[in-house]
Amino acid sequence: MKSKIGVYICHCGGNISDYVDVNKVREAVKDIEGVEISVDTMFACADSSQKQISDDISKKQLDGLVVASCSPKLHYPTFSAVAERGGLNKYNYVHANIREQVSWAHSDDKIGATEKAIKIVKAAIVRVKESVSLKPIEVKAQKSIAVLGAGVAGMRAAKELADLGIQVYLIEREHFVGGRISQLDYLCGADETGKELVTHLYEKIHEHTNVTLFTGAEVIKKSGSIGNFKIQVKITPRFIKNECNRDELLKAIEVCPVEVDDDFNFNITKRKAIYRNYDSEYPQKPTIDNKNCTRCGECEKVCSSIDFSQKEEILDLTVGSILAATGFDPYQPKEGEFGWGIGNVVTLPQFRRIINMCDDKLIYKGKEIKDIAYIYCVGSRQVDGDNKYCSRYCCTATLYTSILTHKKYKDIHSFHFNRGIRTYGKQEVIYDEASRLGDIFLQSYEYDPPEVTKLNGKTNVKIEDILTSGSEIDVDADLVVLVTGMEPRNDCSIGDVLKIPKGRDRFYNEIHMKLRPVETVIDGVTIAGACQGPKNIMESMNSALSAAAKSYSIVNKGELSLEPIIAKVDKETCVWCGKCAEACPFDAISMIKENGKDIAEINLSVCKGCGMCLPVCESNSIDMDGFTDLEIESMISVLAGS
């Protein structure tokens, strides 16, 4: 039992001390048996306070430490490091949360808050008395990383990691690389097209011996943990032989009788069942759309490279870290939403494809387009719908698109029905340029959006324009472009496999936007690009490179120290009923035979210390290191006592 305990109570610069009488808390605990010193401090996390605590530990030979401050999510690691610097085993440190659980929660009741804080600190003191020293579990870390998604973010991360000497498995669900950016021609702020950017990145990873690219591939199962994830990858066949004849394949596409909507062009054109999206697409091989192919055999007649005998494969990989860069889906308007479905209404992604396909004249459905109405915030900043967020990229993307149309075609008139243009930062110059080109801006508030109707063969957009003191203005447009925002992937099965949590906006969530912006609560799994929230290309690249740096730091040493807070089995009393193994969400428990008896065994590197196995054990043979029954029961007796 610990008998020289240091207790530090933080004011948090008023965050705590405005509501909790910190002096009273210190007075209440200072004479408890075993408490050597008790101190209150303005900011326990400040450098000088940290130094004071670690000096106290070493000078006064403390054997236990309690810091009462904010949530352990924020500063548990900080103070366990302080403990270690003072020469104390960090598992003899107990964190008491008197900010989130006391001062912030009870700002209306200062007396009650102080009483609660006293109890919480006392409970921490009895727990630290019973605490035992633990050693971290050392495991080997695989020097390989799986990057999920070969869009620009995933490819960029893969290239960076490969350059750093890491074996990278780049896993792409589609049969081609490039993701959403391959669907774009000219890019805002660059001299290259989206396709060129994709080609450039592909060439860099292609020449790299450290990168293995899998297309048509999907992670369907994950087990193991940080440093040693075991993932199962399902690879769907392309039905094209490795050594193939390009000319014959082009003929095969020609003769294929099946025509389906081309989702690469957002369904404004058709494609065959054997297809590629564009000439310079990578890998430079078409694929056969298994869902729509009728196996009529026409392609095989003209092409020797077709191979229908290819089978689905399952591949097992072991990696040290997983970097998810699985991207976004554009918002799909609902029937009737801003005139969706009445003919000449398209989405911004569709419009970009149309511009890509029209050279000197802008033609849609056989008619030349001159007057274009852009309606902003479709699927973003919704008043009634679920998408309360701003999609970030669309204002700039739309203005840039408008500038493109002016450059490419003659006599274009653009009308921007917006909710306040958000060309943040340097993107302001795009707004300026569009304004100079004569574009008209009309603005409404969220609750009063523009209306789209069909009148005498014309599509009419009407708005109460706040920029002209609420005048009703309407425009007859040849084409209405709905500026659709970004949404999380509709098929987010990979997130479920990896168990990445989502935010209220349904995008994947980081641990902390500022402290740990690319890490997830699943240790060893990082996120990058638009799967985390709307981002433009540069922002995606920044997050991809940050995630690469983080994943690299996990695997680069080849070994990892893991938390020793895990379950342990009492071999004497365990009678193997199997209930613990059923309860374990991480498959960390298995049956072994020892001394002729069946007992449960915990896999040290897989156990996360979640505690699910404890309550189901009928013989009470499982205990948790760092959270032993003794510690918890002593805390309960303090908290429940008067």
Place this chain on the structure above:
Amino acid sequence: MQENKLKEYDALVIGAGIAGGETALNLANVGNKVLLIDKDLTVGGKMIMLSKVFPTLDCSACITTPKVSEIARHQNITVLTSTEASDIIQKDDGTFEALITTQPRYVVVEDCTGCQLCEDACPVNVDDQYQYGLVGRKAAFIPFSIASPRAAAIDIENCTLCGACERACPTDCIDFTQTVEKYTIKCKTVVVATGFQLFDPTLIPRYGFGRFKNVITSMQMERQLAPTRPFNTVLRPSDGKMPDNIAYVLCTGSRDKTVGTPICSQVCCMYSTKQAQLLMGALPMADITLYYLHIRAFGKGFNEFYAQAQSMGVEYVKGKVAKITEKEDGNLILRYEDINTGKVTETEHDMVVLSVGILPNEGITQLFTNRKLELDPFNYVSQANPLESPAMTSIEGVFVAGVASAPMDIPDSILSGGAASSEAANYIRHIAKKTVEV
């Protein structure tokens, strides 16, 4: 001292704000030796000065201090404050040499306990730059309570050399014999994370900053709201009253070609919205009005945060403020075009906060001698390949992190720092490989 300092590093990171700090930590965590320098007396940059941060309302000090502490303790990072780099030369092998200049602090940091007795003893009073002039400080002073290092410094410009601090110091750590230290270091890569300065609102005389006492900047308001705040409440400067009708003038020094700042500063809409929410907590009876052009609530959780402010009762008025005049009682009249009514309107407030924009720090190009660090038209460090390698600059081996390359908020600065660290690590590896081959 000088003998103990390494002369060779893998990376030189210029600027120890949140972006430079993130870059340094990432590089150090994978085994690189980093020299992190800052011209200020403390690390943590602007972020450590802030109150709470949008859109999560986390306490800024609580997020910055653990990073600062990790930086200060990291065995692979050497931190030097009051230090600048200059005369950076790139060698033929791609490595760099730089002249490092450390200004004397006149205090032996290792011996200073931060007891503040020197502060009490010092008879000189000057404006406290860390409180943005809201209060005074002494010539012998600790920058602020959570500064790192938390050690005294002597402001020699204002010091009268009376010796009171020396007599008061219990550890004899004040040393007026310290001189400027200059020496050359070698490094494989340089990361520019020089951050930003705030727009000077006296350049817009019609807003009256500097003439009207109750017109303050957003950074002055930020200090009044921070945990290390000077007054422990929000006061208006003219008479020390608690204001109850506060106006924010957005785009002060942003999106304004007349003062040479055509672009959007990217953070002011959100920090003003945040301050408005914090003020509603600090002064529950106060009315808060934001005069804006467009609200740029674009980042993760930002639009929701803006909606939250509206539902709390913060008033948003679309209109550009043309002019501010002062009444005898110190109240202020704002004249603006109210876009909703289309009329020129005048409204009275008892305090005005100018939401000042951000500008890049100057003098970055002059650090380099035989290579040219290109700037963009707005004087930010130019990104040579913004879409593929956002941290790359016009000099191979020199990378940029944070606001040095463009206006950005804290999450974006941290990601930008992460990107710079990744590319810098690769450059270090590339240089090391080349050296081995030679």
